Amino acid sequence: MESVFGSNDTGVLEVTDRALSEILDIRSQEPEPEKLALWVEISGVSGNSYSYDVYFQNKSDASRDDAVVELGDIAIVVPSTSVASISGSKLDLGGDDGSGGLMIVNPNSPVLDELPLPEELLNADLSSPAAQEIIRVLQEEINPAIASHGGRADLVAVSDSIAYLRLSGGCQGCGMASVTLSQGIEVAIKEAVPEITAVRDVTDHLHGSNPYYEASKK
Secondary structure (H helix, E strand, C coil), X not given: CXXXXXXXXXXXXXXXXXXXXXXXXHHCCCCCHHHEEXXXXXXXXXXXXXXXXXXXXXXXXXXXXXXXXXXXXXXXXXXXXXXXXXXCEXXXXXXXXXXXXXXXXXXXXXXXXXXXXXXXXXXXXXXXXXXXXXXXXXXXHHHHHHHHHCEEEEEEEEXXXXXXXXXEECCCCCCCHHHHHXXXXXXXXXXXXXXXXXXXXXXXXXHCCCCCCCCCCC
């Protein structure tokens, strides 16, 4: 059994040696890797399980309420909105030989009526100034950029400083969708609407029929 590193947020997320080695190897290919933490957050629900966004972002972006798991040369950040759902989980590599890529073993199950599923957000009021500004950013900046990939992003709802988006076209089912969201769309929205603290993808990616990129095997 591989050892598990300690953290300053004990019990939120355990990380095995082999997963940590993989994370450090991937991070070493990023610009200024020493500034980056691995962020792990709940992005939605697939069947009876959670789905996740796992990405690199500056550790300095973590807020006081986020859980920060210190693992020597790198930190794992779990945003405050995901802490309860991820608490007690383990980050490991899939497969006996670790060839299956990063995977999260989570003892928690989603309580569906507590999650902002697309069906519950279809009739959300989008008349607020924040919602209208997000729609403008999507129409004028984001959608023209991702149109070359056959993709489109639409605002579904704004609630509690969180913007909920649905991706369609080439972005639905795309293995790079989480990267597009976190490194492109979310950055643009937060810059234009500072009161927005997070952007959530409520797309049913399992049924995407024509992704521009093949879904990642990791």
